[in-house]
Amino acid sequence: MIEPRHVLVIGGGVAGLVAALDCARVGIRVxxxxxxxxxxxxxxxxxVAGIRVDTGAESFATRQGTVRKLVDGLGLSDSVVRPAAGGAWVRLPSGVSAPLPKAGLLGIPSNPLADDVRRVIGWRGALRAYLDRIRPVLTIGLEHNLGELVSKRMGAAVLNSLVAPVTRGVYSADPYDLDVTRAAPGLNKALTTAGSLSGAVAMLRSAAPAGSNVEGLRGGMYTLVEAMLDELRRREATIVLGSGVAQLRRLTDEERSESADGATASWRAVLDDDQIVDADYVIVATPEEAALTLLAPLSDDLSNEEPLExxxxxxxxxxxxAPELDAKPRxxxxxxxEATPGQRASGPRVTAKALTHSTAKWQWLADEATSGHPHRHVVRLSYGRLGSANPSLDxxxxxLRALAVSDAAEILGVPLEDSQVLGFTRTRWVGTLPGAAIGQRERAERLRTSVLAIGELDVTGGWLSGTGLASVVPDALAASARIRSAVAASYLADGVVIDPHTRTGMNDTSPDANPS
Incomplete structure (x- = not known):
């Protein structure tokens, strides 16, 4: 009997867990x-205050169905929920708030003269935006910068009051930082067909499938992580928490012969606690800075790379x-x-870039929060974005609790006092550049090519794929597929077939050998 190949996954975020599980499911030791x-x-x-709440991702985009397939495969289908239909609002620098227009894309309206659009940007802004329909047509859709496209075709009101709040909330980035082809796939092609930006948005909206474009999980998104960990442990994967990898290097021929993991091992990882892990293949699934630190000594192409801001x-x-919030006022x-340079904000100052009324958005959370406490609500405020100092960090x-209460009161339009706070927590995330950022996709492809050239090693993570589970999960699956292919090729070369149920292999040079 021959031991199965061993894959070391460095990083236990969603990308690492997805890649690890995909390998473990075909009998690879992980x-x-x-x-x-x-x-x-x-x-x-x-x-928080006895309620389990998401302090990171709270939902996943339904595009391509990759995350939902993962969810279903983990037996969580019955836990899938959709957000309430109330929809989001936008708060203007004047202090006025209004529902976000329904028929739009990243805040770009399909009908600039619609009532819900005029309610946000007024008649003057709406008429300026409508010029998009009568200006010279866009005969070739080759737009790159989202901010420039919106400003040129529809004007400042649409850009600043509709599009910028959406991109800052979704991507933590300004429209001018985003590539049209990445942030709004298909928009350039639709521009060529429709000849106008609003017409192109209308085309894409009409072609979009019905239903919510996001889903969540009853009990919170962390149930997804728990389900992956449970299955990995059932499949006898080793999970080491609280110790990172201090060094990663190839084993010498002498070390390979002495490796506890067998002569096939190619890599040695030295952990922070001096534990040594030898493996045949490695998937690096850490944030960018940690990944480059590990990988730079292995590649001349990566040796001078610096992590991006x-x-x-x-x-x-x-x-x-807060009984005041029972009516879900926003x-x-x-x-x-945000107020633009030179624009005076006439309304009270708000520091947060966005607020989620979580108990208004997710019925399961509202049911838990109000069990025995009829007026209990969960709200979540977000601070910080690319290219702007984050005042909350200091x-x-x-x-921060006092600022959050003040911001929540202004944003939601109701009086709130500190005495109404039953619980508070803060969570800090060092984010990644969105995959839609200008030049980010090209950089990611270049770095990945350099990593793959090292051999017997792969890389994945949000810093390459872009933010959001709908981007991270397929990227992780692609990385694990490449490693699985390499494992299969190594078994074929050795004439070995492995049984995914017993995780053991045996020599088999017959033509019917079927390596996993």
Whole structure:
């Protein structure tokens, strides 16, 4: 009998867990090493005032169905939920708030003269935006910069009051930082057909499938992480938490012969606690800075690469006893439009870039929060974006809590007092550049090519794929597929077939050998 190949996954965020599980399911021996004390990365949870709440990703985009397939494969189909239909609002620098227009794409309206559009940008802004329909047609859709496209075709009101709040909320980035082809796939092609930006948006909207474009999980998104960990353990994967990889290097021929993992081992990882893990293949699934630190000594092409500046985002979660919020005064949440340079904000100052009224958005959470407490609500405020200093980072817990209460009151349009706060927590995330950022996709492809050239090693993570589970999960599956292919090729070369149920292999040179 021959031991199965061993894959070391460095990083226990969602990307690492997905890649590890995909390998373990075909009988490959897997070890996951995560520096933090808990797995999951940006999918996280905490218990605040007795309520378990998401303190990271709270939902997943339904595009391509990749995340839903993962969810279903973990037996979580019955836990899938959709957000309430109330929809989000936008708060303007004047202090006025209104529902976001329904028929749009990244805030770009398909009908600039619609009532819900005029309610946000007024008649003057709407008429300026309508010029898009009568200006010279866009005969070839080759637009790159989202901010420039919107400003040129529809004007400042649409850009600043509709599009910028959406991109800052979704991507933590300004429209001018985003590539049209990445942020709005298909828009350039539709521009060529429709000849106008609003017409192109209408085309894409009409072709989009019906239903919500996001889903969540009853009990919170961390149930996804827990389900992956449970299955990995059932499949006898080794999961090491609280110790990162200090060094990664290839084994010498002498070390290979002495390796506890067998003569096939190619890699040695030295952990922070001096534990040694030898493996045949490695998948690096850490954040960018940690990944480049490990990989730079292995590749001349990567030796001079520096991690890019990324936004540091902070979430402030409040559990409130607030009858004023029972009526869901601002739908499921609010995006905040910032005053532009030279523009005077006539309304009270708001520091947060967005607020989610979580108990208005997710019925399962509302049911839990109000069990025995009829006026209990969960709200989550977000601070920080790319290219702008995050003022929350310099605040102590008490100061951030006070700021969050003040911002929530202004955004939601109701009086709120500190005495109504039943629980508070803050969560800081060092984010990644969105895959839609200008030049990011090209850079990611270049770096990945350099990593793959090292051999017997792969890389994945949000810093390459872009933010969001709908981007991270397929990228991780692609990385694990490449490693699985390499494992299969090595078994074929050795005339070995492995049984995924027993995780053991045997020599088999017959023509019917079927390696996994």
């Amino acid at each position: 070890t996951v090493v995560e520096k933090a004390e808990r797995a999951g990365g940006s999918v996280a949870t905490e218990t 990324t936004p540091t985002v902070e979430l402030a979660t409040l559990v409130l006893d 739908g499921t949440g609010v995006l905040v439009a 605040l102590g817990d008490d100061a």
